[in-house]
Each structure stands twice: as C-alpha cells, then as structure tokens.
Amino acid sequence: MRWTLPNILTVARLAAAPGVAIIFLILPRPFADWAALILFVTAAVTDWLDGYLARLWKQHSRFGAMLDPIADKAMVIIALATLMGLYGFTTLLILPVAAILFREVFVSGLREFLGNKAGSLQVTKLAKWKTTVQMIAIAVLFSYGIFEHHFGMNVIGMSPEIVRQIMSGEIEDEFNLILLSEGAIIAYRAGLVLLWLAAALTVATGVDYLVKAMPHLKEDPHD
Known part of the structure; x- marks a missing residue:
C-alpha cells in the first residue's frame, strides 16, 4: 500500500x-x-x-x-x-435509520457471498447520490442538536424555562429567541425529510444491486 x-x-x-x-x-x-x-x-x-x-x-x-x-x-x-x-427512538427517526442499516448489511453480505463475482455490483451514480444525501441529512440533524440545546428542549417550541424568563421580563430579546427556536424546528424537520429521502434512495440502490446479483444466485442445475 x-x-x-x-x-x-x-x-x-x-x-x-x-x-x-x-x-x-x-x-x-x-x-x-x-x-x-x-x-x-x-x-x-x-x-x-x-x-x-x-x-x-x-x-x-x-x-x-x-x-x-x-x-x-x-x-x-x-x-x-x-x-x-x-x-x-421516535418513529420518524427509527424507520429510515432501520431501512438504511438493513440495506447496508444486506448489500455487504451480498458482496461477500458473491466474492469474485461481486464486480457486477459496482457503485452506481444513484448510490453516490444516496451517500451524499445521507451525509447532508446527518449534518442537518447534528445542527439541530445545537439549536435544541441552546434555545429549546424539543421540536415543538422553546423550553419552559425560556418561556418563564420571557414572561417574567428576565429576557427582553424574545423575538430573536423565538426565531432561534423556529430555527431548531426547521432544522429538525429538514433533517428528517432528507433522512427519509436518503432511506428511499438507499432502498432503491439495494433493490438495484439485488436485481444485478440475481443471475449469480440461481441454482446450478448440475448440482
């Protein structure tokens, strides 16, 4: 090497x-x-x-x-x-994650089984796109963690403590805080949409690889 x-x-x-x-x-x-x-x-x-x-x-x-x-x-x-x-483990998160993990394990096992014949499972342009979308989705979801930690406890709004501080007058710049909380919601939803898109592309490439591998998976009539 x-x-x-x-x-x-x-x-x-x-x-x-x-x-x-x-x-x-x-x-x-x-x-x-x-x-x-x-x-x-x-x-x-x-x-x-x-x-x-x-x-x-x-x-x-x-x-x-x-x-x-x-x-x-x-x-x-x-x-x-x-x-x-x-x-x-929310439903909207675990389903696309499970689909992505299943495909990766399945295709890796398929390549291992085919051995020298795995050359028919070359990386396609669609597979490259699915990797790109996966990484963008993950990056967006990591960015949500930054918003969420600073400006809200969950994706449906600001934390009760921030709301209390706004109502009591301890925080005066509530407009910016609300915008930042909305930013957290947008980041989370955008990340989920991208993750579901990545899961769809991932499954599609898995099916494509399976179809290409099928000729090598047929039983030998002489066995």
Whole structure:
C-alpha cells in the first residue's frame, strides 16, 4: 500500500467515524454538538476530495478502493447510532435509520457471498447520490442538536424555562429567541425529510444491486 494523500484522507475519514460518537463521551453539550458537526462535515468533504485527488493525480489503488466504501458506511452508521442516542427512538427517526442499516448489511453480505463475482455490483451514480444525501441529512440533524440545546428542549417550541424568563421580563430579546427556536424546528424537520429521502434512495440502490446479483444466485442445475 502506498501512503498517497487520497489514501491518507480515506484512513482519516475512517478514524473520524468513531470520533463522532466518542466526542459526546468526552465533551459536554453543546461543545460536543459543535465538535461532532465540524468533524462529520470535514470527514464528509474528504469523501469527495480523496476521489477527486486520486483521479487528478492518477493515484488509484486497491487499498483505497477497498477502504473508501468501508469508511463511508462507518461514518453513516456510527453517526446514525449517535443521533438515535441523542434524540431517542421516535418513529420518524427509527424507520429510515432501520431501512438504511438493513440495506447496508444486506448489500455487504451480498458482496461477500458473491466474492469474485461481486464486480457486477459496482457503485452506481444513484448510490453516490444516496451517500451524499445521507451525509447532508446527518449534518442537518447534528445542527439541530445545537439549536435544541441552546434555545429549546424539543421540536415543538422553546423550553419552559425560556418561556418563564420571557414572561417574567428576565429576557427582553424574545423575538430573536423565538426565531432561534423556529430555527431548531426547521432544522429538525429538514433533517428528517432528507433522512427519509436518503432511506428511499438507499432502498432503491439495494433493490438495484439485488436485481444485478440475481443471475449469480440461481441454482446450478448440475448440482
């Protein structure tokens, strides 16, 4: 293996995957929310950058081709698990997460079973789009955590304490606080919409891979 810059970026992205979760064990919120968001977005950018540099400098390698999808899946799966831990097992969150996790496990198992024949399951443009939408959705949901921690306890409005302070006159700039609370609601809803879109794209790519694999899954009549 050559330690080219694209490979280094891929390895760094893989190392960042557990870091997104570990941050919440080390730092208090909202510092952890900020750190996780910055780390996740930076790692997501390297997903595009390492491929771009590899093509530009003609530094493609078997190691990079092997590790790149693993790093992507690790980033998405660990980030989704972290979000579930932060925001709870709500129906609107757990269903798309379950669909994404099921597809990733299913396709990974399919590739492992096919072995050398897995070349028919090359990454498609649709699969690249689903990874992009997944990462955008996760980043938006991490940003909601920042809003939620500062300006509201849940997605339906401001915390009772902020409401009490506004009503008692302790906080005078209630207009900005209301806007920030609305920002939390928008971030959460936008994140959910994007996550459901990502889940739909994820399932669609899983079905596409299954259809492509079916000729290799038929029973041999001579067995």
